[in-house]
Amino acid sequence: MSWIREGELNLLEKISANILMAGPMPKHVAFIMDGNRRFALKKKLERHDGHMQGFNKLAETLRWCKHLNIPEVTVYAFSIENFKRSKEEVDGLLDLARQKFERLLEEQENLEKHGVCIRVLGDLNMLPLDLQEVIAKAVVMTKNHNKCFLNVCFAYTSRYEITNAVREMAWGVEQGLIKASDxxxxxLSECLYSSNSPNPDLLIRTSGEVRLSDFLLWQTSHSCLVFQSVLWPEYSFWNLCEAIVQYQLNHKSIQKARELHRDEQALQQLEADCACIAEHLQHQGNGKPADAQRRQEALQHYTVAREERVQDFLQALKHKRDTFFTNLCSETVLT
Structure with a gap:
């Protein structure tokens, strides 16, 4: 079944969507698509069928988001913790992913028409090589599309992502691209898998569970979190509307918290820069305090140099990550 669903909303859905869109709308929605196994048990289906129904619901939800002018969606497709499930279920999930990404490659014209960019966030090295290769093809094929974005978190947990970001910064220091003081x-936010995306405005978890299960812990610190009891394969347009209303009711407080956090980050960076300059000037002046003008000039010079180092490092990191996907595609061509 296709990832990209065509079709309009019905009349009642259109009216409701227009009313919703008169208020502040989330630009980025994240989903923890929970309840596939419980749905299968409830309907007396095989687990695999429950996961298949879950994928079908994702495709339908992406259609709703398109009609609601939500340009970015992130989904928790496969946690690193899922590897601990039975071999039969893990193999089934990986086979399903393989089938769906192969189908995605067949939809190139449709993806281009709608401008869909697919990103896969996680440690792909944990996956079978053939699955890595088909994922890489989908990522590279759609990387220049910019109308809407689907981020698929696969072989992912947030703590692993944060740990990896720390490793990337350590690599930058080792390579001499940045200083430890940078x-x-x-x-760290720029070194996360999700660095190309704004933080989610709204995170939705289905099935009645009220925890994040190690999903986007860093990115959702100032997001609206909505927990809904419906099982994911039974998710409806009206469930999504309900979650958006919750976001709208909390929009002002969310925006205020984000602004305060940005101000706090800027102040922390200024204080860190000032501390570096003070130490540098103290060494240069044999312990004598520098005058205000000299401190200001040194601060401006240091800030520009730090920003240049950071941008060079981030470009090198982007190149390293892009090369990983490109090399996987090249290996496929060679074989």
Whole structure:
């Protein structure tokens, strides 16, 4: 079944969508698509069939998001913790992913028509090589599309992502691209798998569970979190509308919290820069305090140099990540 569903909303859905869109709308929605196994048990189906129904619901939900002008969606497709499930279920999930990404490659014209960019966030090295290759093809094929974005978190947990971001910064220091003093909260954000995306405005978890299960812990610190009891394969347009209303009711407080956090980050960076300059000037002046003008000039010079180092490092990191996907595609061609 296709990832990209065509079709209009019915009349009542259109009216409701227009009313919703008169208020503030989330630009990025994240889903923890929970309840596939319980749905299968409830309907007396095989687990695999429950996961298949879950994928079908994702395709339908993406259609709703398109009509609601939500340009970016992130989904928790496969946690690193899922590898601990039975071999039969893990193999079934990986086979399903393989089938769906292969189908995605067949939809190139449709993806281009709608401008869909597919990103896969996680450690692909944990996956079978053939699955890595088909995922890489989908990512590279759609990387220049910019109308809407689907981020698929696969072989992912947030703690692993944060740990990996720390490793990337350590690599930058080892390579001489950045200094240890350049490491900051803002830089760590830029080293996450999700660095190309704004943080989610709204995170939705289905099935009645009220925990994040190690999903986007860093990115959702100032997001609206909505927990709904419906099982994911039974998710409806009206469930999505309900979650958006919750976002709209909390929009002002969310925006205020984000602004305060941005101000706090800027202040922390300024204080860190000032501390570096003070230490540098103290060494240069044999312990004598520098005048205000000299401190200001040194601060401006240091800030520009730090920003240039950070941008060069981020470009090198992007190149490293892009090369990983490109090389996987090249290996497929060679074989």
């Amino acid at each position: 490491v900051s909260e803002a830089l």
